[in-house]
Amino acid sequence: MNIKQLPFKNLINRPVRSVLLVLIAAFMAAAVFGGTVAASGMRNGLDSLQKRLGADIIVVPEDAAEKNDLENILLQGTPAYFYMDKSVEDDLKAINGVAETSEQYFLVSANSECCSVQVQIIGFDEDSDISVKPWLKESYSGRLGENEIIVGSSLSTRVGHTLKLYGVECKAVGKLDETGTGLDTAIYTTPDTVRRLIRASQEKGIGVLSKQSPDDVISSVYIKVKDGVDIDDVAADINLHLDGVRAVRTRSMITGTADKLAVISKSINGLMAAVWILAAVIMSAALSVLANERRREFAVLRTIGFSRKRLGGLILSETAVICLSGAFAGILLTALTVFSFGKLIETKTGLPYLSPDILHVLVYALIAFAAVMLTGPLASAYSAYRLSRVDTGRILREGD
Amino acid sequence: MKIYAENISKEYTRHRRSFTAVEPAVIEISGGLTVILGKSGSGKTTLLNILAGLLAPNTGSVKYDTADIYALSDRELSDFRSRHIGYIPQGHSLVGSLTVEENILLPAALAGEPQKEYAQTLIEELGLGELKNAYPKELSGGEIRRAAIARALINSPDVIFADEPTNDLDDENTRQVFGLLKKAAEQGKTVIAVTHDSSAADYADNVYRMDAGVLTKEEGHKREIA
Numbered sequence: 001m002n003i004k005q006l007p008f009k010n011l012i013n014r015p016v017r018s019v020l021l022v023l024i025a026a027f028m029a030a031a032v033f034g035g036t037v038a039a040s041g042m043r044n045g046l047d048s049l050q051k052r053l054g055a056d057i058i059v060v061p062e063d064a065a066e067k068n069d070l071e072n073i074l075l076q077g078t079p080a081y082f083y084m085d086k087s088v089e090d091d092l093k094a095i096n097g098v099a100e101t102s103e104q105y106f107l108v109s110a111n112s113e114c115c116s117v118q119v120q121i122i123g124f125d126e127d128s129d130i131s132v133k134p135w136l137k138e139s140y141s142g143r144l145g146e147n148e149i150i151v152g153s154s155l156s157t158r159v160g161h162t163l164k165l166y167g168v169e170c171k172a173v174g175k176l177d178e179t180g181t182g183l184d185t186a187i188y189t190t191p192d193t194v195r196r197l198i199r200a201s202q203e204k205g206i207g208v209l210s211k212q213s214p215d216d217v218i219s220s221v222y223i224k225v226k227d228g229v230d231i232d233d234v235a236a237d238i239n240l241h242l243d244g245v246r247a248v249r250t251r252s253m254i255t256g257t258a259d260k261l262a263v264i265s266k267s268i269n270g271l272m273a274a275v276w277i278l279a280a281v282i283m284s285a286a287l288s289v290l291a292n293e294r295r296r297e298f299a300v301l302r303t304i305g306f307s308r309k310r311l312g313g314l315i316l317s318e319t320a321v322i323c324l325s326g327a328f329a330g331i332l333l334t335a336l337t338v339f340s341f342g343k344l345i346e347t348k349t350g351l352p353y354l355s356p357d358i359l360h361v362l363v364y365a366l367i368a369f370a371a372v373m374l375t376g377p378l379a380s381a382y383s384a385y386r387l388s389r390v391d392t393g394r395i396l397r398e399g400d
Numbered sequence: 401m402k403i404y405a406e407n408i409s410k411e412y413t414r415h416r417r418s419f420t421a422v423e424p425a426v427i428e429i430s431g432g433l434t435v436i437l438g439k440s441g442s443g444k445t446t447l448l449n450i451l452a453g454l455l456a457p458n459t460g461s462v463k464y465d466t467a468d469i470y471a472l473s474d475r476e477l478s479d480f481r482s483r484h485i486g487y488i489p490q491g492h493s494l495v496g497s498l499t500v501e502e503n504i505l506l507p508a509a510l511a512g513e514p515q516k517e518y519a520q521t522l523i524e525e526l527g528l529g530e531l532k533n534a535y536p537k538e539l540s541g542g543e544i545r546r547a548a549i550a551r552a553l554i555n556s557p558d559v560i561f562a563d564e565p566t567n568d569l570d571d572e573n574t575r576q577v578f579g580l581l582k583k584a585a586e587q588g589k590t591v592i593a594v595t596h597d598s599s600a601a602d603y604a605d606n607v608y609r610m611d612a613g614v615l616t617k618e619e620g621h622k623r624e625i626a
Binding site: 002006299304310393394 | 445446449450452454455474475478479481482483485487489490493494495496497498501502505506507508509510511535551563
């Protein structure tokens with residue numbers, strides 16, 4: 001018999017009580033850890049989205065801007081295609097304040113070719129690109145050859161394997177890092193390859209482009225404005241002087257997403273605080289009730305020589321063990337849940353979600369751990385104080 | 401060890417009215433088995449707790465040899481109780497989460513002095529051999545009382561206090577318990593038991609009677625009221 005074993009023995013021999021208290025602690029840890037990880041994942045998703053933009057202005061066909069949700073297409077990779085005359089890019093270069101332009105081509109894969117769902121195929125000019133390449137470089141630094149593609153992180157295709165797109169064998173030469181957006185399911189390639197794929201679609205009669213030659217069209221133009229020039233002025237100039245196109249400020253495109261994210265983040269923080277407070281109150285109340293039930297037990301311990309300090313220490317030790325077990329279980333289960341269902345969060349909320357890296361996860365785990373380890377003993381502090389001040393004589397003389 | 405309580409008294413408030421549980425009393429006990437007899441509510445447990453260092457009196461002092469125990473800090477008094485006093489509370493007094501053996505060893509563990517062998521001796525002497533791994537909820541009243549006695553003896557204390565040690569026990573268990581207390585007294589310990597069972601006087605070296613808070617010594621001893 002070692003006196004240090006007493007808290008463990010007390011907990012083990014009262015399994016129902018102990019498990020309930022551990023569950024409360026686990027609930028508290030799960031709320032704090034899950035909340036911070038989820039909020040961080042969404043923040044990371046938005047950061048990734050912002051990085052993805054690169055350009056100041058995106059120009060698309062006017063009817064595409066009216067008919068489609070550009071934010072979803074350009075930032076979330078929702079499969080869609082639209083085209084405008086290639087000459088638009090030269091017209092844009094002539095607009096005052098435009099520093100760089102780069103065209104992109106969109107195409108949607110036919111069903112059942114490579115993937116279980118349609119995916120967006122994006123053609124970008126490797127020489128002039130300002131929005132895709134800096135981000136692609138993180139995972140692929142070479143140059144794309146004929147019919148070579150780079151696949152998003154969520155596609156099952158491995159590097160070196162080939163995909164058949166509109167009957168054309170395309171070789172995957174790179175795979176992107178996760179962005180936490182729908183672009184993780186997109187395919188990236190050169191304009192030449194996209195044009196080849198458009199021709200192939202025309203030959204198959206799928207005909208994404210019926211009248212024009214693929215050599216004469218582009219889908220969008222990404223624009224970087226000169227330093228010191230007002231981006232809104234440039235966008236207004238484009239909309240005023242060029243017919244049939246629409247210039248959209250990239251920052252305005254993510255405003256909706258950022259607003260939604262802010263609301264959800266606030267909700268998560270509110271929920272996290274509510275759960276934490278509720279769990280702390282329940283734990284405090286439960287410990288207080290249990291302390292009352294154990295008055296006689298503690299009076300008996302006083303008779304054999306437990307000092308008030310040691311009694312208080314015993315209660316705090318029991319609470320610490322409960323909180324330690326609860327925090328560990330809560331954090332572990334939440335980690336498994338959050339990381340397993342990150343994609344589901346993205347799908348259900350329609351917001352970009354990118355799981356935080358391991359270092360941040362460890363920091364959040366430590367924060368949750370510290371929150372529970374501080375709250376538990378604080379919740380039991382009053383009970384510990386009350387029990388340690390128990391009037392042993394009065395309790396023992398009951399029945400005298 | 402000599403216990404000398406001088407002018408001790410205790411008042412309580414019940415339903416906003418104060419009443420005196422122990423009238424001012426002087427008591428000196430040194431060795432042997434002392435039994436304090438009294439009806440329920442007579443104040444005998446209060447007196448026992450005051451003598452055991454568990455309940456501070458309103459007036460007076462309690463000295464063990466020359467040490468005034470209520471002048472000690474809580475930590476010092478707790479340590480003193482752990483090393484010099486064995487206490488057998490009335491009723492169920494074992495820690496429910498510990499086995500019989502662990503309950504008996506608890507005071508030794510607290511004092512940091514493992515007494516495994518002595519615990520085995522006590523377990524055998526008190527007929528708890530087959531029950532040492534049992535939990536309190538599996539024991540009868542008599543078995544619980546015997547385990548509490550073993551726990552009170554484990555640190556070889558100088559003084560043993562027993563509060564209604566035979567309450568709810570049958571005649572055989574009552575004889576056994578008082579026999580054990582008597583044996584401890586014969587081994588040089590000071591044993592003080594409070595009980596309403598007048599048959600306890602048969603085992604006692606000294607007998608006191610408590611009535612409405614007033615302590616008197618029986619068998620020709622003079623009444624010791626301050």
